[in-house]
Amino acid sequence: AQKITQTQPGMFVQEKEAVTLDCTYDTSDPSYGLFWYKQPSSGEMIFLIYQGSYDQQNATEGRYSLNFQKARKSANLVISASQLGDSAMYFCAMRDTNRDDKIIFGKGTRLHILP
Amino acid sequence: DSGVTQTPKHLITATGQRVTLRCSPRSGDLSVYWYQQSLDQGLQFLIQYYNGEERAKGNILERFSAQQFPDLHSELNLSSLELGDSALYFCASSVDPDINSPLHFGNGTRLTVT
Numbered sequence: 001a002q003k004i005t006q007t008q009p010g011m012f013v014q015e016k017e018a019v020t021l022d023c024t025y026d027t028s029d030p031s032y033g034l035f036w037y038k039q040p041s042s043g044e045m046i047f048l049i050y051q052g053s054y055d056q057q058n059a060t061e062g063r064y065s066l067n068f069q070k071a072r073k074s075a076n077l078v079i080s081a082s083q084l085g086d087s088a089m090y091f092c093a094m095r096d097t098n099r100d101d102k103i104i105f106g107k108g109t110r111l112h113i114l115p
Numbered sequence: 116d117s118g119v120t121q122t123p124k125h126l127i128t129a130t131g132q133r134v135t136l137r138c139s140p141r142s143g144d145l146s147v148y149w150y151q152q153s154l155d156q157g158l159q160f161l162i163q164y165y166n167g168e169e170r171a172k173g174n175i176l177e178r179f180s181a182q183q184f185p186d187l188h189s190e191l192n193l194s195s196l197e198l199g200d201s202a203l204y205f206c207a208s209s210v211d212p213d214i215n216s217p218l219h220f221g222n223g224t225r226l227t228v229t
Contacts, residue, residue: 103160105150
């Protein structure tokens with residue numbers, strides 16, 4: 001069965017530092033997609049970055065990059081040069097090619113950026 | 116702005132009542148998903164529709180039902196409401212149910228059952 005694990009319920013990071021949010025996943029399907037979402041205190045869910053299981057390169061989107069280690073089944077989000085506006089809840093999510101193709105989410109990590 | 120529109124933004128109702136949440140997907144998106152977010156359960160997948168047909172079902176209670184209409188908008192109906200149904204309900208849409216197709220979320224409907 002699909003499973004997403006985010007082991008860090010909360011993190012505190014100094015502004016301008018880089019931060020890594022951990023995500024491990026479990027699936028028996030060789031073809032899957034991994035996503036990260038940001039949920040600020042205002043509540044909306046913002047799509048950040050995507051990584052496909054067959055992608056050779058780690059995905060990057062501006063200050064966001066995904067450290068994809070397929071053998072370890074991990075897909076950590078790296079935020080470079082953190083900003084106060086990065087304070088939010090971050091969710092890792094996965095979708096595979098089973099017929100039941102819902103996206104499942106981890107429980108999230110709450111990130112606090114300190115001035 | 117994700118392009119997904121959810122109404123209403125807030126809903127306060129009493130136990131036993133029935134409510135309808137509405138979602139308009141992004142232009143061109145055929146798949147609609149409903150999620151429930153509560154403090155202790157995280158984001159729980161409820162149900163997915165693709166081009167009008169139910170495609171996947173998650174932990175959706177029998178008191179809840181949904182449909183997707185020919186114009187692709189979707190409605191989630193919650194009946195015989197209980198206090199535990201209080202949550203943030205998200206609708207999301209994607210172009211198609213493909214592994215590399217991200218979900219784009221609406222701003223959610225916050226339901227409070229008193």
